[in-house]
Amino acid sequence: MIPDAAAGGAAATGTARPWLPWLERAVAAQLWVAAGVLEAALRRHPLPRLTDAASRAAASPAGRWFPAGGRLLPDARLDELAARAGVAWRGPAGCLPRSFLRCWLAARAGREATLVVGVRRRAGTPFGAHAWVEIDGLVRGEDLDPTTAFQQIASYPVRARRPPRPAPPLRPHGDHVP
Numbered sequence: 001m002i003p004d005a006a007a008g009g010a011a012a013t014g015t016a017r018p019w020l021p022w023l024e025r026a027v028a029a030q031l032w033v034a035a036g037v038l039e040a041a042l043r044r045h046p047l048p049r050l051t052d053a054a055s056r057a058a059a060s061p062a063g064r065w066f067p068a069g070g071r072l073l074p075d076a077r078l079d080e081l082a083a084r085a086g087v088a089w090r091g092p093a094g095c096l097p098r099s100f101l102r103c104w105l106a107a108r109a110g111r112e113a114t115l116v117v118g119v120r121r122r123a124g125t126p127f128g129a130h131a132w133v134e135i136d137g138l139v140r141g142e143d144l145d146p147t148t149a150f151q152q153i154a155s156y157p158v159r160a161r162r163p164p165r166p167a168p169p170l171r172p173h174g175d176h177v178p
Contacts, residue, residue, distance in 0.1 A: 023069045024081065030067035031085035031101065038097050039089045051115060051156035054100070058107040058160040066108075078105060083141060099131040099141070106135045107158040114157045118150030 041050055057063045065071075070078050082105050086098025099115055106113035113135050120128035132139055132146045134155075139145055 023072060024077070027067045027069050027073060027078070028081045028085065030070075031082050032088055034067070035082075035085040035089050035097050035101055038100055042096060042100075047115075047117075047154075047156060050100070051103075051158050054104045054158045055107065055160065058104060058158065063108050063160070070105075075109065079141060096131040099133045102141055103133045103135075103158045106133065106140075107160050110160060111135050112137070112157070112159060114155050116146075116152055116156075117154045118146060118152045121149060121151050 038050075067078075073081075079102055082101045083098050086094055086101050089097060096117075103113040103115045113133060115131060116134055117129065117131050120126075120130075128150075130146050130150045132142050134140065139147065
């Protein structure tokens with residue numbers, strides 16, 4: 001089921017843009033598909049490999065336009081749609097795909113994003129793990145600070161790494177640029 005993107009649309013923002021709910025639905029559908037692909041990839045590939053691929057994708061030309069129409073939405077709304085898309089596949093316990101998608105969107109926007117994985121700190125409680133996003137060094141998208149309940153065991157930076165520019169060609173000795 002695709003999450004309802006219309007909630008919190010034009011009526012909630014107080015703007016008169018009748019196309020906004022349709023745009024949000026289109027962006028939500030794209031994020032839902034991306035979350036599904038990510039869900040399948042998480043089952044087949046190690047997390048470091050996926051975060052490296054996400055860094056490359058965030059810097060790619062296609063990564064700049066995906067999701068189509070996403071640049072027309074405020075960052076907070078895009079983040080909310082990404083969170084809903086992540087939950088759609090695993091339910092509320094789907095913190096890893098939700099956090100991964102949010103992390104990739106932040107990196108795509110040029111922010112320093114890190115996917116963090118932690119385990120429950122308290123002895124005598126059942127094992128529990130959680131994933132969250134740190135953007136520009138701050139925990140984002142969490143109701144409570146996860147660092148109080150979970151011990152960080154791994155962090156994976158996702159940064160839009162653009163390929164290095166080629167060096168300018170060397171000029172022969174007799175040439176000089178005025």
